[in-house]
Amino acid sequence: MDPLAATLTALDYAAVAVFGASGALAAARAKHDIITFGFFAAITGVGGGTLRDLLIDAPVFWVARPQYVAVCLAAAVGVWVFGWGQGRERTLLWLDAIGMASYAVVGALKATSLGVPPFSAVVMGVLTATFGGVIRDVLAHQPSILLRRELYVTPALIGAAVFVGLDAMAVPGAVAVLMGFLAAFTVRAGAILFGWQMPGFPGRAE
Amino acid sequence: MDPLAATLTALDYAAVAVFGASGALAAARAKHDIITFGFFAAITGVGGGTLRDLLIDAPVFWVARPQYVAVCLAAAVGVWVFGWGQGRERTLLWLDAIGMASYAVVGALKATSLGVPPFSAVVMGVLTATFGGVIRDVLAHQPSILLRRELYVTPALIGAAVFVGLDAMAVPGAVAVLMGFLAAFTVRAGAILFGWQMPGFPGRAE
Amino acid sequence: MDPLAATLTALDYAAVAVFGASGALAAARAKHDIITFGFFAAITGVGGGTLRDLLIDAPVFWVARPQYVAVCLAAAVGVWVFGWGQGRERTLLWLDAIGMASYAVVGALKATSLGVPPFSAVVMGVLTATFGGVIRDVLAHQPSILLRRELYVTPALIGAAVFVGLDAMAVPGAVAVLMGFLAAFTVRAGAILFGWQMPGFPGRAE
Numbered sequence: 001m002d003p004l005a006a007t008l009t010a011l012d013y014a015a016v017a018v019f020g021a022s023g024a025l026a027a028a029r030a031k032h033d034i035i036t037f038g039f040f041a042a043i044t045g046v047g048g049g050t051l052r053d054l055l056i057d058a059p060v061f062w063v064a065r066p067q068y069v070a071v072c073l074a075a076a077v078g079v080w081v082f083g084w085g086q087g088r089e090r091t092l093l094w095l096d097a098i099g100m101a102s103y104a105v106v107g108a109l110k111a112t113s114l115g116v117p118p119f120s121a122v123v124m125g126v127l128t129a130t131f132g133g134v135i136r137d138v139l140a141h142q143p144s145i146l147l148r149r150e151l152y153v154t155p156a157l158i159g160a161a162v163f164v165g166l167d168a169m170a171v172p173g174a175v176a177v178l179m180g181f182l183a184a185f186t187v188r189a190g191a192i193l194f195g196w197q198m199p200g201f202p203g204r205a206e
Numbered sequence: 207m208d209p210l211a212a213t214l215t216a217l218d219y220a221a222v223a224v225f226g227a228s229g230a231l232a233a234a235r236a237k238h239d240i241i242t243f244g245f246f247a248a249i250t251g252v253g254g255g256t257l258r259d260l261l262i263d264a265p266v267f268w269v270a271r272p273q274y275v276a277v278c279l280a281a282a283v284g285v286w287v288f289g290w291g292q293g294r295e296r297t298l299l300w301l302d303a304i305g306m307a308s309y310a311v312v313g314a315l316k317a318t319s320l321g322v323p324p325f326s327a328v329v330m331g332v333l334t335a336t337f338g339g340v341i342r343d344v345l346a347h348q349p350s351i352l353l354r355r356e357l358y359v360t361p362a363l364i365g366a367a368v369f370v371g372l373d374a375m376a377v378p379g380a381v382a383v384l385m386g387f388l389a390a391f392t393v394r395a396g397a398i399l400f401g402w403q404m405p406g407f408p409g410r411a412e
Numbered sequence: 413m414d415p416l417a418a419t420l421t422a423l424d425y426a427a428v429a430v431f432g433a434s435g436a437l438a439a440a441r442a443k444h445d446i447i448t449f450g451f452f453a454a455i456t457g458v459g460g461g462t463l464r465d466l467l468i469d470a471p472v473f474w475v476a477r478p479q480y481v482a483v484c485l486a487a488a489v490g491v492w493v494f495g496w497g498q499g500r501e502r503t504l505l506w507l508d509a510i511g512m513a514s515y516a517v518v519g520a521l522k523a524t525s526l527g528v529p530p531f532s533a534v535v536m537g538v539l540t541a542t543f544g545g546v547i548r549d550v551l552a553h554q555p556s557i558l559l560r561r562e563l564y565v566t567p568a569l570i571g572a573a574v575f576v577g578l579d580a581m582a583v584p585g586a587v588a589v590l591m592g593f594l595a596a597f598t599v600r601a602g603a604i605l606f607g608w609q610m611p612g613f614p615g616r617a618e
Contacts, residue, residue, distance in 0.1 A: 042535075147236060154241045
């Protein structure tokens with residue numbers, strides 16, 4: 001495997017593990033049992049990529065390669081047994097930022113490599129990075145990340161757009177991937193460190 | 207393009223724009239930023255048709271033709287910049303009625319044209335017309351349109367059934383489309399103007 | 413049709429009808445109209461199998477065979493007209509247990525028969541058995557069955573795993589189906605009769 005492919009695979013599994021753990025932590029907050037931990041871990045870890053694959057009519061990535069789901073379940077066990085992530089909200093935020101930035105680029109890359117037009121490929125990057133968390137919040141009966149003012153969808157959008165833009169300009173794949181990842185991660189880091197926000201709707205709320 | 211196809215395309219884009227705006231207005235109510243406006247606009251505008259295409263195993267319509275998503279984003283910008291729709295609840299209700307009636311017929315038509323049996327084609331019309339709004343409400347953490355007493359699913363069902371019924375009787379396409387649209391629109395208009403309702407469940411609520 | 417296939421078909425329709433009725437009962441609780449009854453019945457009855465078919469890239473089972481949706485609508489009419497299930501929570505719980513156990517096995521069987529790897533086939537059984545109820549609860553704006561402490565996902569998981577395990581060991585299909593069904597049903601029966609629970613997360617809830 002060439003270095004780029006190896007890096008992408010590593011980023012992919014890292015994102016699955018981090019999102020899986022965030023799903024399990026949502027289950028921990030409500031004191032659920034281990035099965036529900038696993039359910040939330042799996043749905044958060046692979047949910048975004050599942051939606052992407054359905055939309056671009058690709059075989060859903062984890063069905064033929066269940067190790068992705070196994071990684072989620074391992075993350076759930078880690079949260080349960082070792083209390084991974086508990087009381088480490090800051091660490092988790094940073095891991096989640098890595099996961100989000102990875103998924104934004106990996107999601108867009110999979111779309112472009114299957115011939116999806118650039119605009120839709122950006123959408124796929126955004127959905128891959130954000131929809132697992134959205135499904136987690138909906139199923140946990142919580143307001144979703146879409147409803148928080150913190151920048152989350154925005155960095156995913158920027159990262160996916162940077163990657164797709166560079167890719168369309170025939171920049172070498174490794175460079176486009178790296179720049180997309182860094183763009184998403186940097187904007188998210190600004191949100192975590194400095195509370196960066198976009199302005200809310202200035203008009204009347206009706 | 208023949209007149210029927212041109213009309214259908216126009217109705218299709220009109221429905222996307224109207225539903226997109228309704229998604230952006232949901233975001234406006236919570237004072238979200240422009241990215242969330244776009245997210246809600248896109249998911250509301252194309253959500254119902256996306257579910258339809260997944261169910262009938264057609265390529266998801268907007269992936270290869272991202273202009274549909276672009277229309278949603280334009281509607282979101284319109285709401286943000288010009289306050290489209292704000293304080294115009296009545297106007298919006300009527301535009302939404304046109305969108306719903308269009309989607310009910312367009313959704314059923316796409317299904318029948320791909321060989322889906324009549325009964326399922328009616329279901330596709332209903333889902334196309336209603337599911338974008340359902341997803342919008344679930345993601346906005348609001349009770350969905352399914353839970354309101356106002357007639358909304360019912361006119362979509364009637365419009366889709368009228369179209370599919372006439373189509374099965376080999377009525378010319380333009381006539382079937384027009385009658386289906388008018389049936390859905392008329393029933394919805396009755397709900398808006400006169401508060402038409404179906405009777406609620408008369409039994410005990412347990 | 414051989415006896416196994418006939419049994420499977422019967423279990424399949426029984427599960428659709430029971431889940432359809434449970435969807436209609438959710439609508440009855442909120443005093444909805446008959447159309448919403450039908451919508452909830454259909455989405456609860458066929459939702460889990462729909463997700464399974466999308467994930468394994470099979471044609472969605474009810475699109476070409478709308479009689480499945482018709483069974484849901486008949487269940488909705490039964491609840492509306494005859495008050496089926498109302499005041500019979502215990503009876504319903506047992507019927508639901510049969511439906512859940514059927515779907516866990518039928519869902520896993522469909523996946524294995526299409527060449528899905530064993531681990532993913534278990535996931536498909538679990539999703540088929542539980543996701544209709546999850547969608548019902550999300551759309552009814554209720555906390556989903558995932559959030560209750562009662563054993564529900566767990567028996568589905570056990571039933572699907574027993575079936576897939578025996579199937580992988582080349583046990584005859586009828587035996588594997590029966591053992592899977594009984595495993596799921598027995599564990600669920602224990603939950604209903606004796607309040608069986610899995611231990612909740614023992615750590616801090618943050």
